[in-house]
Amino acid sequence: MRAQPEQQAPPVQRLRVRYAKRGRLRFTSHRDFSRAFERAVFRARVPMAYSSGFNPHPRISYAGAAPTGSASEAEYLEIGLAEVLDPAAVHAALEEALPDGLDVLAVAESPGGSLSDLLTASRWLLDVDVEPEATAAAVALFLAEESVTVERMTKKGLREFDCRAAVVSLAAEPRPGGARIDLVLRHGVPSVRPDDVLTGLRAVSGLDTGRAPLLTRVAQGPLADDGTIGDPLATSD
Template sequence: MARKDPPQQPPPVQRLRVRYAKRGRLRFTSHRDFSRAFERAVFRARIPMAYSSGFNPHPRMSYAGAAPTGSASEAEYLEIALAQVLVPSEVHALLDEALPPGLDILEVVESPGGSLADRLEASRWRIDLSVPAAELQAAVKAFSDADEVLVERMTKKGLREFDARGAVLSVMASGAEGELARLDLVLRHGVPAVRPDDVLTALTAVSGTPMGEAPLMTRLAQGPLEESGAIGDPLL
């Protein structure tokens, strides 16, 4: 007996883009754990999701530019497809109530179309470090003066070497004399992706100064890179 084709699901009638934050202890939530928590939140909130076709239909959600596990973020993004048209502000309230504190919905808007991932061209990071400000400033100067700073990181394909300097659009150290330091960092997204911890490894490599233990990394923004060097809003 021939196997029947799986039922085809109707196409989505609405797409919404969501900006959310990872805060406090929830910054240690992995991308996989967040996606599971978000699917449970959608179910609890009774949001009428559109589903994929096939023998194992799943809700249509697409994630873009997820921050590394352990880093906080004020600018994480995803897109959901719905089977009914809803008011974005109502979806915002329903999702925020269904998610645990620390995984916070910040904005929900109608999708303007196109690829969300393609609009996430750069990120701005704030990194608080347990090193003296003067030492970080010296490391930043050495890094900025270099044409290339190679670092290594273990990836799914094994140990990989790449240039951390080329992805850095701007980097600035702050902190008064005798105080601990803060790094303001803007990274261009690319392949391979350069992460904030790669830049910390590079700073240590060029200066010989360890960047301390347990840095607090927070993504403040991500979006299209404007001609001025600012990061635009990817939801517009």
């Protein structure tokens, strides 16, 4: 009879981490990042709590990861520790252990509850190589529509969905060499990504965004009634 695996003790502390994906490391996939982060906590000698079972893993919960290729200033995860530590010390240790471009921005005590439940919306900045006037006109046409249907290839094949319903706010302003689109997206099912909104802008206006736009998530968290996004590290249940 196979021996039962040793049961691991539950975490004595949970910390939430905000990190950024910058520069060329925005092309890091979620799987690649998770491997890099597990190596980082090992190198930093962070006393992680582990799951039970025949193949224990460090207790790391990821939430709301940005699509591969997108930059982000607002990625989040939660770790469970086997010892109580000062969050500032964990911040410094992880920052030292991770490569430049994967940067820890904040570490805070978890107030409990589900981190994923707090991440209900994101704010994105989309830099496109298009004249600001043409971009603003396309945004106006998009916002005037009740629904905008787009298609995207998913793991289950080609899927058709409405990208307009997820848009909380959308605006365009000039930037050097083109325009910047400021987008707030509500999270939901199906998940609408910023590139889906660019596809929708193209569908309603014929807007050609040129070369691959730079997509940067600048905030992620609970959506307030006024359309702003709160800080999930400062939110308690």
